[in-house]
Amino acid sequence: MTNAAGPVIELADVQQTFVSSDGTPVHALEGVSLAIGRHEFVSIIGPSGCGKSTILRLIAGLLRPSAGRVAIFDLQVIEPRDEIGMVFQKPTLLPWLNVLDNVTFPMKHKYGTVDAKDRERALELLALVGLKDFMAKRPDELSGGMQQRVAIARSLLHDPEILLMDEPFSALDALTRDEMSFELLRIWRERPKTVVFVTHSIPEALLLSDRIVVMSARPARVSEIIEVPLERPRSFETLSNPRLHELANAIREKVFSRKLAA
Amino acid sequence: MHKWLDRAAPVLTFISILAIWETLCRLLAVPSFLLPTPSAIVIAAFAVDIGQWWAHLAATLEVTLIGFVVSILVSVPIAIALTNSRFLSRTLLPLLVVVQSTPIVAVAPIIVVTLGAGLLPRVVITFLITLFPLVISTATGLQATPPELIELSRSLRASRAREYWQIRLPFAVPYIFSALKVGITLSVIGAVIAEFVAAEKGLGYMILFSTSSFKVPQAFAALAILVTASLLLFQLVVQLQRRFFLWSIPASR
Numbered sequence: 001m002t003n004a005a006g007p008v009i010e011l012a013d014v015q016q017t018f019v020s021s022d023g024t025p026v027h028a029l030e031g032v033s034l035a036i037g038r039h040e041f042v043s044i045i046g047p048s049g050c051g052k053s054t055i056l057r058l059i060a061g062l063l064r065p066s067a068g069r070v071a072i073f074d075l076q077v078i079e080p081r082d083e084i085g086m087v088f089q090k091p092t093l094l095p096w097l098n099v100l101d102n103v104t105f106p107m108k109h110k111y112g113t114v115d116a117k118d119r120e121r122a123l124e125l126l127a128l129v130g131l132k133d134f135m136a137k138r139p140d141e142l143s144g145g146m147q148q149r150v151a152i153a154r155s156l157l158h159d160p161e162i163l164l165m166d167e168p169f170s171a172l173d174a175l176t177r178d179e180m181s182f183e184l185l186r187i188w189r190e191r192p193k194t195v196v197f198v199t200h201s202i203p204e205a206l207l208l209s210d211r212i213v214v215m216s217a218r219p220a221r222v223s224e225i226i227e228v229p230l231e232r233p234r235s236f237e238t239l240s241n242p243r244l245h246e247l248a249n250a251i252r253e254k255v256f257s258r259k260l261a262a
Numbered sequence: 263m264h265k266w267l268d269r270a271a272p273v274l275t276f277i278s279i280l281a282i283w284e285t286l287c288r289l290l291a292v293p294s295f296l297l298p299t300p301s302a303i304v305i306a307a308f309a310v311d312i313g314q315w316w317a318h319l320a321a322t323l324e325v326t327l328i329g330f331v332v333s334i335l336v337s338v339p340i341a342i343a344l345t346n347s348r349f350l351s352r353t354l355l356p357l358l359v360v361v362q363s364t365p366i367v368a369v370a371p372i373i374v375v376t377l378g379a380g381l382l383p384r385v386v387i388t389f390l391i392t393l394f395p396l397v398i399s400t401a402t403g404l405q406a407t408p409p410e411l412i413e414l415s416r417s418l419r420a421s422r423a424r425e426y427w428q429i430r431l432p433f434a435v436p437y438i439f440s441a442l443k444v445g446i447t448l449s450v451i452g453a454v455i456a457e458f459v460a461a462e463k464g465l466g467y468m469i470l471f472s473t474s475s476f477k478v479p480q481a482f483a484a485l486a487i488l489v490t491a492s493l494l495l496f497q498l499v500v501q502l503q504r505r506f507f508l509w510s511i512p513a514s515r
Contacts, residue, residue, distance in 0.1 A: 060417050080417040088410040096432050096509045109428055110418040138509060 006074065007035035008162065008194045009059055014068035016054050027219035028054050032068070034213060034222060039192040043205035046215030046223075047255070052198040054220075056164045059196060060084050072162065085155035085193075087165040091147035093139040093154075099126065100135040103153045118157070125153040128187060145176040149183065156191060163193040170200060178239070181207055185234060202248045202255075207234055214254060224254060298479035303486065306479035319487060321464040325381065325453040326495070329388025330446055333396055336389070341400035341434075342426060362394040367455055374460040384461065388452030392445045399441030403434025436510040439503045446499050450492045465491075 016029040028051040036042050044052045057063040058070045061080040070077045072084075093102045103122040104114045126132045129149040131142075139147055148168060155163060168184075169177045181204055188195060199205050205212045209228050216223040228247070230238055238244060280300045286292070287299040294302055307315075340358075343350045370387050377383035407430050415425045457466030465488045472481035503511060 057413075060413075062413055062416055080419055084417060086414060086417055088413075090408065090410065092408045092410040092414070094411075094429070094432065096435075096507070105428075106414070106418055109415060109420045109424055112424070140509070 005038060008038050008040075008073060009036040009196065010034070010069070010071045010074070011055070011058070012069045012071075014055075014058060014065045014070060016051065016058065016063070017066040029058075029065075030219040030221055032220070032222055034225075036194060036196065039194055040211065041188060041195045041197065041209045042211050042213060043197045043199055043209040044213045044215060045199055045202060045205050045251075045255070046220065047217045048200070050215045050217050051220040052215060053166050056086075056166050056196060056198060059162070060086060060164055082158060083161040085158070085160035085163045087148075087151050087155045087163065087168045089167045089171055091139070091144070091151040093147055093150055095139055098136050098138055099131060099142070099150050102139065102150055103157055106154060106157050121159075122153070122157060125156050126150075128156075128190060129153045129183070143176070144172050145180055148172065148180060152184070152187065156187075156193075159191075161194060163195045165195065165197045167198050167200065169204070177201075177204070182236065184208065189233065202251050203239070203244065206230065206244050206247055206251075207238060212251065214251065226251065295476050295478045298482055302479045303482040306477070307483035307486070310480065310483070315487065318463055318465050318468045318484070319491060321461070322450070322453050322457065322466065322488070323491065325384040325388055325456060325464070326446075326449045328381075329385045329452055330392055330449040332385065333389045333392040333445065333449070334442070337393055337396035337400055338431075338438075340397050341404055344397070344401045345404040345430070346422075358394055358397060361390060366391045366452065370455050370459045374456075379460045384453060384456035387456040387459075388449050391452035391455075392448045395444050395448065396438075396441045399437045400434055403437030404430045406437065407433040435507050439499065439507065439510060442499045442503075443496060446495045447492055450488070450495065454488065 011032050011034040014029055014032045015027070018026045018028055020026045032055065034042075034055075044055060046052055054063065058065055059072070059077065061077045061084070064078070072081060094105060097105060100119070100122055101108075101114075103125060104118050107114045107118045123132065123135065126135055129152055131146060131149055131153070134142060134146065139150065142150065148171075152168070169180045172180060185208065195208075197205070197208060206228055207230075212226045212228060213222055214224040214226065215221070226247075230241065230243060230247075284299050284301060287297060298306070340354060344354060345351075366387060369390075373386055374383045377386060404426075411429050411433075412425065415429055420428075453464070454466035454469075457464040458470055461467040465484045468484040469481045469488075472478070472484060
């Protein structure tokens with residue numbers, strides 16, 4: 001889904017070098033270039049520690065690249081911007097707030113107050129993620145999957161253009177994980193966003209994405225960008241589609257052969 | 263029946279120990295200045311005017327609570343400073359470790375000489391003994407905040423003040439309360455040490471005064487009141503956490 005209006009997110013020849021605790025420089029990313037179009041769903045997969053999360057932090061403006069350019073809507077990212085919503089591996093809800101207050105927390109945290117409109121939007125989002133009846137519950141009364149849904153609702157509160165998701169379902173059990181993938185597809189259909197989704201799971205990436213960015217091990221480069229030819233809307237049947245398994249095996253081969261060669 | 267026994271177990275243990283103590287002392291005819299029987303302690307307690315007990319108890323509680331509250335008020339800003347600035351943590355922390363490593367009993371007489379014999383030196387001694395665990399626990403709690411939430415805070419470009427007030431400090435609450443539970447009993451110890459060194463009232467003074475005139479049952483009575491007060495203060499902290507920070511107690515479901 002390459003867009004005529006130009007990319008929403010653009011990384012151009014991005015390089016990221018950290019200084020490790022013993023003083024030696026660590027090259028986390030090298031020459032990463034990537035353009036993501038409006039309302040596109042892009043997954044990033046690759047070996048552990050290959051800097052997938054670093055890419056999200058660069059887009060979020062939480063990190064500045066050592067070299068290269070990161071831009072959103074053609075504006076260079078120099079600090080965190082309002083276009084971004086973030087979902088992490090763990091739900092990281094605030095245990096002392098109920099579900100509704102957790103969803104409105106970003107407003108409270110940014111502006112100091114939560115108005116009736118924020119609350120109304122939070123309720124809509126809770127309805128969207130199917131948790132309206134749980135608005136008065138505390139996070140620890142919810143299952144892991146429900147907590148992550150609250151975190152998704154929280155990330156959507158300010159209606160961001162871009163949703164950055166850092167292995168959001170990897171802490172969940174396999175069944176909940178599939179369920180959440182379909183939930184996310186439904187939410188994405190109802191509230192179209194440009195999504196960058198980091199994952200370890202190839203089938204998950206295939207099920208969700210328009211394109212899959214395969215990263216190589218450190219220093220991480222984009223080793224391949226794969227268009228996912230599966231039709232949308234994707235459903236439960238997509239999981240048993242033989243095409244998905246063929247594609248998964250092909251990607252797996254690529255990731256592993258590169259690892260063996262290295 | 264089992265449930266009933268389970269609930270009564272602590273009380274039954276306590277009563278049994280008292281009974282064994284009483285019996286052994288009587289059977290072996292232990293002199294009361296070595297180990298008085300529980301009944302002798304009760305009798306000695308009632309021999310002293312109740313108003314006098316109240317005065318001693320009030321004096322000890324005053325020192326304990328003022329020292330405790332002051333150390334809370336001082337420890338939180340120090341903990342924030344330690345978490346926030348590498349420079350401050352490099353300068354303040356060694357100082358705190360020195361304070362903590364100094365046996366407070368050894369310094370107490372010096373503090374009394376420096377600050378006189380009033381309430382102030384006693385509060386200072388209590389404060390010094392309570393401060394360190396509070397600072398360390400609070401700082402640990404402030405750093406235990408999930409890094410993702412700090413990133414969320416950064417991505418919202420929220421102020422540092424809000425980051426601390428709305429995220430880090432609440433996350434430190436379970437740590438702070440663990441420290442408060444240790445701290446309140448330490449405060450009682452600090453108050454008693456201060457009273458040993460220089461005081462004309464208080465339960466610590468009462469113990470010292472009673473033993474010096476061989477009124478050992480009376481000293482035990484003062485000790486019993488002290489232990490009870492300490493337990494009640496501990497319970498007060500526990501109940502405060504329950505009442506206002508129930509979420510911070512791991513669910514026992």
